[in-house]
Amino acid sequence: MRHLLTIIGFAFALSLSSCATHVAVRPAPHVKVVKVAPKHHKIVVVKGKRYYYWNGRHHKKTAKGFVVVKVK
Numbered sequence: 001m002r003h004l005l006t007i008i009g010f011a012f013a014l015s016l017s018s019c020a021t022h023v024a025v026r027p028a029p030h031v032k033v034v035k036v037a038p039k040h041h042k043i044v045v046v047k048g049k050r051y052y053y054w055n056g057r058h059h060k061k062t063a064k065g066f067v068v069v070k071v072k
Contacts, residue, residue, distance in 0.1 A: 031067050031068075032067070032068070033062070033064050033065040033066065033067055034059065034065050034066045034067075035064075035065040035066075036065070037052050037054065037059070037066055038054055040054060041053060041054040041059075042054070044058070046058075046071050051069070051071060052066060058070070058071045
């Protein structure tokens with residue numbers, strides 16, 4: 001009887017661990033990574049975050065290079 005209650009309690013606890021019933025994953029849009037920033041880039045700080053600006057676009061530095069981001 002003790003084992004039955006333990007199993008039921010464990011199953012009940014697992015059922016409460018997440019409210020999500022379905023997770024939809026969208027494929028990432030095509031992202032172009034620039035390995036090296038050009039010499040004429042500017043470093044700007046927007047809301048405390050550092051971005052690199054050139055060609056009219058903001059870029060964020062990642063482990064693989066620089067990617068274009070939208071700054072709000």
